[in-house]
Amino acid sequence: MGAGGPIRHDPCSNPQERPSFTMHTILERQQLSPNVTRLVLEAPRIAEIRQPGQFVIVHAARGAERIPLTIADADAKAGTISLVIQAVGKSTNDLVELGPGDAIADIAGPLGRPTELPDHGHAVCVGGGVGTAVILPIAQELHRRGVAVTSIIGGRSREWVILEPELAACGTVITCTDDGSYGRPGFVTQALADVLAPGDVDEVFAVGPVPMMRAVAEMTRPLGVQTTVSLNPVMVDGTGMCGGCRVTIDGATRYACVDGPEFDGHLVDFRELADRLSTYRPFEQAALERRACEIGLRTKPKADADSSTPAAGANA
Ligand code: FAD
Ligand code: FES
Ligand code: MG
Secondary structure (H helix, E strand, O other), rough: OOOOOOOOOOOHHHHHHHOOOOOOOHHHHHEEEOOOEEEEEEOOOOOOOOOOOOOEEOOOOOOEEEEEEEEEEOOOOOOOOEEEEEOOHHHHHHHHOOOOEEEOOEEEEOOOOOOOOOOOOOEEEEEEHHHHHHHHHHHHHHHHHOEEEEEEEEEHHHHHOOHHHHOOOEEEEEEEOOOOHHEEEOOOHHHHHHHOOOOOOOEEEEOHHHHHHHHHHHHHHOOOOEEEOOOOOOOOOOOOOOOOOOEEEEEEEEEEHHHHOEEEHEEEOOOHHHHHHOOOOOHHHHHHHHHEEEEEOOOOOOOHHHHHHHHHHHHH
């Protein structure tokens, strides 16, 4: 063996062996609420074939984790899709830091089964928090088919309400805020009770935190109103291979990435879903804390950074 040690084969040194990636350039970034951001990015193939209810798995860069995000909107002509991202942990915070000109390494999709939509009648779309972004393409397609749409959306206060103008273009919107600072005071479920009262609702679509979807399903069950919810278990590959996203529907195991993510809300085991969602909390918290430390080091004030360099202090 020569003095230089073992010769390793680096596939990336040969252009023909390099994996081919199509980067997805971000064209627009818009802040929708204090922690929700919309990114519009290039993804022409996905934009052309996506349907309501479908999502993508985003792999922002080499070494990053893969996370599922709903295709909130798409423009097939422009070849773009919109992702609406709530910054909750490391990966989502990394993503919302990106802006026009930045690129995402890899986006797999569209994944999941499209929403089964009616062609007539009255549908109610209930969105809690970032779940409103999942409701939007459903409301748009219902409206396009001629279904009467009532959307009920909620937020803590006015600044947390998202996508109201976009949903207003699809029908009636009832906005609820916890503190009453905008729209109707109270929770979306209270508004839903009033909308259900006349008895003319044919179907309900509900997407949001697990307790909200469970509460909606319990309200519609005794009325026999068909209720579709979109489940958000932890996903890894998005292809039915890893088993990470398993949920229990009507007593049977299903994989949300390929059998869902939408299911009949009256058949979902919400308690199991809530338990499984909290499984990785300590690891997620640790990843977020590591990220905060890294950012702290990157953005350390110059004076501090200089004083930690012995040479700077010695020669000053
Ligand atoms: P972490 O700190 O790692 O996790 C925070 C919480 O997010 C966890 O407790 C867990 O509940 C959930 N989570 C973590 N990792 C995953 C994962 N790999 N898959 C699913 N959930 C995870 N969020 C949006 O903001 N906009 C969307 O349009 C959207 N669409 C989704 C569609 C589907 C089908 C699913 C399953 C989830 C969707 N989510 C969406 C949730 C989003 O994937 C998580 O918020 C994100 O993965 C959190 O990653 P993190 O590293 O920032 O947070
Ligand atoms: Fe792996 Fe669904 S994400 S099986
Ligand atoms: Mg994470």
